[in-house]
Amino acid sequence: MSLKKTCVGKDTWDSHNKMMLEPLAISDSEVFSIIKKEKHRQTYGLELIASENFASRAVLEALGSCMNNKYSEGYPGQRYYGGTEHVDELERLCQKRALEVFGLDSEKWGVNAQPYSGIKPASVEM
Numbered sequence: 001m002s003l004k005k006t007c008v009g010k011d012t013w014d015s016h017n018k019m020m021l022e023p024l025a026i027s028d029s030e031v032f033s034i035i036k037k038e039k040h041r042q043t044y045g046l047e048l049i050a051s052e053n054f055a056s057r058a059v060l061e062a063l064g065s066c067m068n069n070k071y072s073e074g075y076p077g078q079r080y081y082g083g084t085e086h087v088d089e090l091e092r093l094c095q096k097r098a099l100e101v102f103g104l105d106s107e108k109w110g111v112n113a114q115p116y117s118g119i120k121p122a123s124v125e126m
């Protein structure tokens with residue numbers, strides 16, 4: 001079996017770049033429009049539902065960052081897949097901050113800072 005060098009054509013590369021770089025308003029104007037209406041509703045309406053949060057811009061940036069692309073099952077330093085060093089760093093920082101905010105001793109307490117471990121992501125803001 002011989003190995004052939006595979007070249008990606010210009011059309012494929014252009015399509016990839018369009019998909020990866022185009023803002024939502026351009027790539028899917030219908031979804032963008034629905035999200036925009038929901039943002040307006042949240043900004044100008046008032047609903048007192050305890051299980052809902054109004055995430056800050058910083059939280060929305062973090063949740064929409066490249067960190068969302070990485071699968072990171074397991075715990076810091078004990079992941080099942082490679083390439084998680086920055087996920088580990090961020091999770092350890094979150095654990096440290098949680099212990100500090102509650103004044104807890106790290107020798108006596110542990111923190112599960114994984115955002116999808118049963119809590120809503122906006123609740124993880126630290």
